[in-house]
Amino acid sequence: MAIEHYKMFIDGKWVESSSGQAFDVINPATEEVIAKVPLGTRDDARHAIDSARKAFDSGVWPDKTPMERSNILWSIAEIVEKNSLRLAQLESKNVGKTIKYARDSDLPFIIDNLKFFSGAIRNMEGRAAMNYSGMGLSVIKREPIGVVSAIIPWNYPLYIAIWKIAPALAAGNTLVIKPASYTPITLLEFAKLTEKILPKGVFNVVTGPGETIGTELASNSKVDMVAVTGDISTGKKIMQMASSNVKKVHLELGGKAPFIVLPDASIDAATEGAIVSAFWNTAQDCTASTRVYVHESIHNKFVETLVKKAKKIRIGDPSNESTDMGPLVSAKQRDRTEQYVKLGIKEGAKLAFGGNRPKGIKRGFYFEPTIFTNVEQKMRICQEEIFGPVLSVMKYKTIDEAVEKANDVVYGLAASVWGKDITQLTNIANRLRFGEVWINEHGVLVSEMPHGGYKQSGFGKDLSIYSLEEYTQIKHIYIDTTGLARKPWYYVVYGDKG
Ligand code: NAD
Numbered sequence: 001m002a003i004e005h006y007k008m009f010i011d012g013k014w015v016e017s018s019s020g021q022a023f024d025v026i027n028p029a030t031e032e033v034i035a036k037v038p039l040g041t042r043d044d045a046r047h048a049i050d051s052a053r054k055a056f057d058s059g060v061w062p063d064k065t066p067m068e069r070s071n072i073l074w075s076i077a078e079i080v081e082k083n084s085l086r087l088a089q090l091e092s093k094n095v096g097k098t099i100k101y102a103r104d105s106d107l108p109f110i111i112d113n114l115k116f117f118s119g120a121i122r123n124m125e126g127r128a129a130m131n132y133s134g135m136g137l138s139v140i141k142r143e144p145i146g147v148v149s150a151i152i153p154w155n156y157p158l159y160i161a162i163w164k165i166a167p168a169l170a171a172g173n174t175l176v177i178k179p180a181s182y183t184p185i186t187l188l189e190f191a192k193l194t195e196k197i198l199p200k201g202v203f204n205v206v207t208g209p210g211e212t213i214g215t216e217l218a219s220n221s222k223v224d225m226v227a228v229t230g231d232i233s234t235g236k237k238i239m240q241m242a243s244s245n246v247k248k249v250h251l252e253l254g255g256k257a258p259f260i261v262l263p264d265a266s267i268d269a270a271t272e273g274a275i276v277s278a279f280w281n282t283a284q285d286c287t288a289s290t291r292v293y294v295h296e297s298i299h300n301k302f303v304e305t306l307v308k309k310a311k312k313i314r315i316g317d318p319s320n321e322s323t324d325m326g327p328l329v330s331a332k333q334r335d336r337t338e339q340y341v342k343l344g345i346k347e348g349a350k351l352a353f354g355g356n357r358p359k360g361i362k363r364g365f366y367f368e369p370t371i372f373t374n375v376e377q378k379m380r381i382c383q384e385e386i387f388g389p390v391l392s393v394m395k396y397k398t399i400d401e402a403v404e405k406a407n408d409v410v411y412g413l414a415a416s417v418w419g420k421d422i423t424q425l426t427n428i429a430n431r432l433r434f435g436e437v438w439i440n441e442h443g444v445l446v447s448e449m450p451h452g453g454y455k456q457s458g459f460g461k462d463l464s465i466y467s468l469e470e471y472t473q474i475k476h477i478y479i480d481t482t483g484l485a486r487k488p489w490y491y492v493v494y495g496d497k498g
Contacts, residue, residue: 004035006184008044008207009191011051012200017208018043025185028096028327029318029364035094037184040208045176045216048204052147052174053222055201062144062172070118072197073170077114079193084111087186089319091158094185096326096365097281098318106159109447113159113463116447117166120468124171135487137479142472144172145248146224149217151210151238152187153230154180154329155284155387160252161187163451163462164227169203171471173225176204178213182329210234221245225471228252229286231385232410232456250470251458252286252451254385255413258406259289259442260428262399262419263297269440270418271305274391277416277442279313279369282328283389286457287414289442291375291382293402296395303373303393307353310369315358327365328388334365337388341370344381349392350374377405385411399424403431412454416442435461 005022007014016022017038025035038044055061061069080087087110088103097106127140150164157179168175179187184207191205206213214234218226218241225248228238235251242249259277261270277289294302318326328334334357341355354368367389375382375392382392396402406415415434419425422439429437435453438444445451450461461467480487486494 003033004185006035006037006188006207008038008040008048009188009195009203009205010044010048011204012195015044017041023181023208025094025182026330027093028329029093031363031365035185037181037188037207040206040213042212042216044208045178045206045213046220048176048206049147049149049217049220049222051201052176052204055199056144056146056174060199061169061174061202064172066121066124069170069172070122073114073118073121073166075197076194077111077118079197080107080114080190081111083189083193084108087158087189090189091186092318092326094183095154095157095329096318098323098326100321101281106156109445110159110162113162113447114166117170117468120167120465121170124465124468124472130481131478133488135480135482135489137481139477139479141475141477142171142469143475145471145473146173147222148173148175148225148227148471149220149223150175150177151214151217151226151228151230151234152177152179154183155281155286157183158186158190160229160462161190163229163467165203167468167471168227169198171468173471174202176206176217176223178206178208178210178217181207181209214238215241218242218247219244223247225250227460229462235458248473250460252460252462253413253453253456253458254387254411255286255288255453255457256291256383256385256409256411257287257289257414257416257434257442258432259292259415260402260406260417261292261294261298261302262417262421262424263295264420265298265418267298267302267305271302271309273416273418273440273442274306275309275313278391279310279325279389280443282325284329284333284387285443287436287443289416290386290391291406292391292393293396293405294393295402296397299393299395303352303371306393307371310353310371313369315366315368316361325369325389328367329365331365333388334367337367337386337390340381340384340386340388340390344372344375344379344390344392347379347381348374348376349379349381352393354389377408383409399428403428407431407433410456413452413457414438414442
């Protein structure tokens with residue numbers, strides 16, 4: 001199979017790494033090298049930042065009207081739409097996600113997101129108001145922040161990149177973006193699609209390790225804002241680095257989502273929801289349900305139904321239409337999952353399903369959907385983000401206990417609660433310390449509604465008008481309407497003499 005050789009996109013040009021080195025990109029389903037990508041250096045990252053800075057300061061992008069930026073984003077959405085099947089196939093090949101998921105979920109959402117922010121920027125209003133004292137008129141403007149750097153994880157390479165690209169560009173910022181090294185391909189393909197649409201320097205893609213390139217993007221003083229989706233430990237380091245010039249920081253970090261099942265919940269609906277939300281994208285999702293708290297009265301029936309459904313998950317080649325679950329993104333991620341399963345068993349949890357590499361699949365980083373019961377709150381499989389297909393099921397007696405345990409992790413991204421009484425469900429949702437709570441659902445995101453965490457899951461919202469606001473800063477312009485040489489408040493300084 002032909003190996004594609006990519007370059008980085010800096011200042012409107014396709015360039016190799018200044019070190020001359022490249023790294024391999026692997027298909028996790030076959031373990032074959034599918035591409036070579038430049039191993040960028042800090043110098044390359046600086047070059048990209050300088051180019052974004054120059055483009056921003058020249059006004060070529062921020063000075064465009066909202067209508068002009070809106071039209072450009074719309075044309076990007078259209079070109080992505082024309083190429084969506086090819087992009088979905090590449091995403092599937094690079095991440096190992098099933099083709100049906102990449103094609104029918106990632107890509108439609110990417111296109112919708114570009115269109116949403118194309119529209120939203122035309123609705124972003126400042127405000128104008130008479131000053132209370134009647135001496136002036138205040139104008140509140142929303143302006144772009146400047147140069148934004150964005151650092152992207154590997155689980156939704158293009159989709160999460162678009163969560164940053166669309167609002168940042170819509171608001172008039174220029175951008176340097178870094179994909180995760182496992183999955184750089186679709187972002188580079190996206191840059192190819194947009195190279196003739198966006199002015200030079202407005203959009204730059206650099207590839208290479210977080211420790212070098214990512215560090216430069218987070219610490220360089222020409223960058224005004226850094227937006228990151230990644231692990232909590234990465235977010236903490238980036239926050240520290242960003243403090244060098246007090247950059248604005250936008251962090252979307254990990255999750256360990258609880259899934260609370262009340263005694264009156266439909267077992268069929270709740271188990272269906274738990275299976276899908278625990279194992280979609282091979283569980284490499286920050287909102288994936290990972291801790292199911294089931295009322296003791298229905299626990300056994302729930303587990304029995306859950307296991308029956310887990311048995312039906314078809315693992316295999318992600319390019320196959322009938323596959324439900326592909327491999328994990330890397331050997332490292334598969335091994336990490338395996339280690340957590342061993343740890344769960346050692347800690348005393350009971351394996352109700354899975355727990356192994358699937359038999360009969362010789363290549364690829366596959367792991368079975370795995371369900372633990374008898375899990376205790378303090379166990380590491382309950383407290384730590386595994387980012388692999390491992391679901392823990394726990395019993396509870398009272399609602400207070402379920403809420404307390406659901407909240408008892410450092411994460412606060414997403415949660416769900418299942419049952420029949422809407423008043424009770426809403427009260428529980430109010431008590432959950434998570435940025436996103438679903439009722440009788442787990443996992444739905446839409447472009448119009450915000451997504452983002454509480455606690456160590458970070459701050460700053462993706463999606464929605466709240467995200468667009470994140471990529472702007474507020475300016476207050478005050479216009480004197482008295483026309484007086486000596487304004488009334490000057491008397492506070494001068495007294496009323498003179
Ligand atoms: P990661 O933190 O290892 O890497 C994320 C990105 O940060 C990569 O591009 C990486 O190269 C870069 N990076 C790593 N170290 C860096 C450093 N020291 N300085 C600057 N950049 C650095 O995360 P991952 O393994 O790619 O992704 C999985 C994580 O992302 C999970 O914790 C998951 O929960 C989280 N995630 C969160 C959301 C959300 O919306 N909250 C969405 C998806 C994934």
